[in-house]
Amino acid sequence: MQTQGELVTRLAAPGRGDTHCPYCALQCGMRLTGTAVEPRDFPTNLGGLCQKGWTAAEVLRTPSRLTTPLVRVDGELRAASWDTALDLVAAKLARLRDAHGADSVAVFGGGGLTNEKAYLLGKFARVALGTAQIDYNGRFCMSSAAAAGMRAFGLDRGMPFPIDDVARSEAVLLVGANPAETMPPFVQHLTGALIVVDPRRTATAERADLHLRPRPGTDLALALGILHAVVAEGHYRGDYAAERTTGFEAAWRLAAAWWPERVERVTGVAAGDQRRAAALLAGARTAHILTGRGTEQHSSGTDMVGAWINLALALGLPGTPGSGYGCLTGQGNGQGGREHGQKADQLPGYRKITDPGARSYVASVWGVPAESLPGAGRSAYELLDSLGREGGPRALMVFGSNILVSAPNAGHIAQRLSTVDFLVVADFVLSETAALADVVFPVTQWAEEGGTMTNLEGRVLLRTPAVSAPDGVRSDLELLRALAIRLGQPEHRFPADPETVFEELRSASRGGPADYSGITYSRLRAGDQLHWPVPTTDHPGTPRMFLTHFAHPDGRAHFTPVDYTGPTEPLDDEYPLLATTGRVLHHYQSGAQTRLVPELNAASPEAFVQVHPDTASRAGLTDRALARVTSRRGSTEAVVHYDPTMRLDTVFLPFHFPGAQRANLLTNPALDPHSRMPEFKVCAVRLESL
Ligand SMILES: Nc1nc2c(c(=O)[nH]1)N[C@H]1C(S)=C(S)[C@@H](COP(=O)(O)OP(=O)(O)OC[C@H]3O[C@@H](n4cnc5c(=O)[nH]c(N)nc54)[C@H](O)[C@@H]3O)O[C@H]1N2
Ligand SMILES: Nc1nc2c(c(=O)[nH]1)N[C@H]1C(S)=C(S)[C@@H](COP(=O)(O)OP(=O)(O)OC[C@H]3O[C@@H](n4cnc5c(=O)[nH]c(N)nc54)[C@H](O)[C@@H]3O)O[C@H]1N2
Numbered sequence: 001m002q003t004q005g006e007l008v009t010r011l012a013a014p015g016r017g018d019t020h021c022p023y024c025a026l027q028c029g030m031r032l033t034g035t036a037v038e039p040r041d042f043p044t045n046l047g048g049l050c051q052k053g054w055t056a057a058e059v060l061r062t063p064s065r066l067t068t069p070l071v072r073v074d075g076e077l078r079a080a081s082w083d084t085a086l087d088l089v090a091a092k093l094a095r096l097r098d099a100h101g102a103d104s105v106a107v108f109g110g111g112g113l114t115n116e117k118a119y120l121l122g123k124f125a126r127v128a129l130g131t132a133q134i135d136y137n138g139r140f141c142m143s144s145a146a147a148a149g150m151r152a153f154g155l156d157r158g159m160p161f162p163i164d165d166v167a168r169s170e171a172v173l174l175v176g177a178n179p180a181e182t183m184p185p186f187v188q189h190l191t192g193a194l195i196v197v198d199p200r201r202t203a204t205a206e207r208a209d210l211h212l213r214p215r216p217g218t219d220l221a222l223a224l225g226i227l228h229a230v231v232a233e234g235h236y237r238g239d240y241a242a243e244r245t246t247g248f249e250a251a252w253r254l255a256a257a258w259w260p261e262r263v264e265r266v267t268g269v270a271a272g273d274q275r276r277a278a279a280l281l282a283g284a285r286t287a288h289i290l291t292g293r294g295t296e297q298h299s300s301g302t303d304m305v306g307a308w309i310n311l312a313l314a315l316g317l318p319g320t321p322g323s324g325y326g327c328l329t330g331q332g333n334g335q336g337g338r339e340h341g342q343k344a345d346q347l348p349g350y351r352k353i354t355d356p357g358a359r360s361y362v363a364s365v366w367g368v369p370a371e372s373l374p375g376a377g378r379s380a381y382e383l384l385d386s387l388g389r390e391g392g393p394r395a396l397m398v399f400g401s402n403i404l405v406s407a408p409n410a411g412h413i414a415q416r417l418s419t420v421d422f423l424v425v426a427d428f429v430l431s432e433t434a435a436l437a438d439v440v441f442p443v444t445q446w447a448e449e450g451g452t453m454t455n456l457e458g459r460v461l462l463r464t465p466a467v468s469a470p471d472g473v474r475s476d477l478e479l480l481r482a483l484a485i486r487l488g489q490p491e492h493r494f495p496a497d498p499e500t501v502f503e504e505l506r507s508a509s510r511g512g513p514a515d516y517s518g519i520t521y522s523r524l525r526a527g528d529q530l531h532w533p534v535p536t537t538d539h540p541g542t543p544r545m546f547l548t549h550f551a552h553p554d555g556r557a558h559f560t561p562v563d564y565t566g567p568t569e570p571l572d573d574e575y576p577l578l579a580t581t582g583r584v585l586h587h588y589q590s591g592a593q594t595r596l597v598p599e600l601n602a603a604s605p606e607a608f609v610q611v612h613p614d615t616a617s618r619a620g621l622t623d624r625a626l627a628r629v630t631s632r633r634g635s636t637e638a639v640v641h642y643d644p645t646m647r648l649d650t651v652f653l654p655f656h657f658p659g660a661q662r663a664n665l666l667t668n669p670a671l672d673p674h675s676r677m678p679e680f681k682v683c684a685v686r687l688e689s690l
């Protein structure tokens with residue numbers, strides 16, 4: 001076994017042009033020479049890149065790049081100077097605040113923002129605007145895994161171990177994740193026995209030793225079935241449970257009723273396969289259970305992840321060297337973006353905004369009275385749903401999200417957005433959401449600016465500017481500073497230099513669960529590999545957490561009693577099929593960036609519905625025909641893709657496409673009670689020919 005000390009590796013200090021991919025949480029190392037991309041060795045990608053990474057520089061020089069602020073005049077967006085746009089926005093926001101109170105202005109952030117941006121955005125909302133109404137797209141992403149991790153371990157760091165532990169693992173159970181398309185270089189780390197849980201036969205499932213194909217929305221029952229098999233076959237690690245956990249008995253009382261044959265009837269996964277999965281995991285000397293959005297984006301997502309964590313605890317994996325449970329965080333800064341205060345209930349360092357000690361500490365760093373800080377605000381969907389309503393916000397500022405395409409029940413959200421008095425969007429391209437705005441600010445992109453990102457392993461890395469920005473654009477930090485000053489804030493309170501902002505973030509996070517106080521730009525420039533927490537500048541970082549104790553006050557991990565309830569929406573004659581949604585290799589999220597890259601667009605030009613040929617022909621549809629897919633909330637158009645490996649009861653749609661092709665016109669905004677995550681991964685639909 002390696003000790004923490006030996007694990008702290010030092011990479012070669014980054015050289016000129018060295019940066020990281022703008023997209024997902026793998027944060028693959030790359031080098032930009034001019035605008036040509038080359039892969040670079042980094043522990044997550046080991047010299048590999050996916051096609052999105054290879055073509056990432058295209059978005060830097062896209063003809064669609066915004067280079068001047070836009071202001072809506074007589075219904076049309078027209079070019080304006082920075083001063084005009086800034087003065088207009090500040091005056092409008094101040095008027096709304098004076099007339100209707102601070103909560104009349106809302107802020108929506110993103111998990112792609114650097115730590116510095118996420119931190120300053122949270123501070124801008126609470127201090128410059130004084131609003132409680134801030135949340136972000138991470139609520140739509142890994143929030144159920146975060147809530148389940150908090151409940152089980154007392155702390156949420158997506159992977160509490162470095163990625164090379166996965167590479168050495170003898171068995172990996174991947175639940176609702178398709179890294180062969182969503183993080184291709186990650187697949188190099190899957191070298192042991194692989195079990196994949198996915199209703200579809202994905203490119204990842206193709207590589208598996210065992211593919212379990214549950215009906216969408218039934219994972220919780222499946223996890224209980226495998227736990228049942230683990231206990232029934234004598235693989236339960238009672239010694240580990242006694243020493244390191246609490247609560248097994250209560251969790252087992254519920255799981256005991258879910259023997260594999262009963263689970264088979266609910267999930268469609270053969271009892272024998274459940275037992276094989278249990279035996280494979282139990283027989284491995286080291287094993288990992290990793291979850292993705294497929295098992296998290298449900299109205300019972302927190303309990304679903306809780307059920308997989310219970311299984312991991314019964315097998316003795318969390319906090320055991322070489323083994324563990326982790327969530328595959330998705331966005332570039334999906335981890336850091338959930339730690340520094342752009343969440344409705346949060347202050348920097350992963351502190352709670354409702355905790356009086358946290359409030360007074362952070363207020364002292366910010367130089368404001370603790371009483372002036374607002375309380376917790378609404379969660380992302382609830383915030384968007386409240387726009388323009390009695391008591392809801394009348395203005396919205398968006399940084400790093402394209403909600404018109406990516407929010408659930410998108411038709412309804414478009415209607416709510418149309419009722420606000422004032423919509424402000426910062427972006428580098430005219431996303432579908434930006435196109436609706438009253439004011440659009442053109443900002444710098446990844447390779448043009450500095451800042452830190454925290455990848456899916458909790459590893460903090462530094463991006464330094466690799467190319468210069470076009471004339472006319474400013475960074476998000478400069479934009480926030482300019483607005484804050486116009487809103488009456490002292491200049492020193494809103495620095496725009498990333499390193500200065502990071503210095504403040506270090507202080508604000510000191511002593512919090514996500515403690516960054518020992519991280520400095522100079523350590524990162526020297527190539528240090530720093531997984532948080534890093535409480536002092538000579539601390540080596542914490543690649544592996546929980547080795548001696550979990551973060552609950554009793555030092556133990558907690559089993560959670562969870563039971564199967566199933567998806568919110570019933571199937572009936574009108575809506576007889578289950579629709580699930582997700583990603584394809586060539587597009588990123590709402591597609592705002594990747595739809596501008598010709599090579600990616602050519603590979604994946606339009607929305608499709610992946611369906612079993614028999615299911616399609618029952619609806620009168622042939623391969624490549626145009627279909628209408630309809631749910632209780634709306635209809636979308638998609639080209640039929642026959643796939644004989646699909647379940648007969650399930651169709652799949654990617655959510656990357658705009659307008660009438662939006663998968664989110666269908667999705668159900670039923671929210672998980674703990675994480676407030678919407679049920680993106682299952683809703684009832686019918687198929688028709690168009
Ligand atoms: N190419 C590409 N890569 C990306 C992104 C992107 O947009 N495009 N986005 C990044 C981000 S932000 C994220 S969050 C990650 C997401 O990465 P993943 O979690 O890998 O992506 P998804 O495609 O959303 O969902 C994974 C799988 O869940 C399955 N699934 C659907 N319903 C269920 C269910 O009920 N149970 C189970 N077990 N599985 C189910 C789907 O069939 C799908 O194959 O990807 C990151 N990487
Ligand atoms: N049906 C369905 N819907 C889903 C999902 C699903 O699986 N199914 N997944 C959900 C998940 S996991 C996620 S993460 C969300 C993601 O969906 P979105 O939140 O829409 O994410 P992006 O498409 O990445 O939008 C980012 C926008 O911000 C801009 N941008 C990028 N970086 C910056 C920056 O640094 N500053 C500023 N100001 N702008 C920037 C980009 O150009 C783009 O317009 O979608 C969710 N929606």
Ligand code: SF4
Binds near residue numbers: 021028048054183184
């Ligand atoms: S896997 Fe993710 S980080 Fe790596 S190149 Fe592809 S999109 Fe970029």
Ligand SMILES: [Mo]
Binds near residue numbers: 140141142330331
């Ligand atoms: Mo995500």
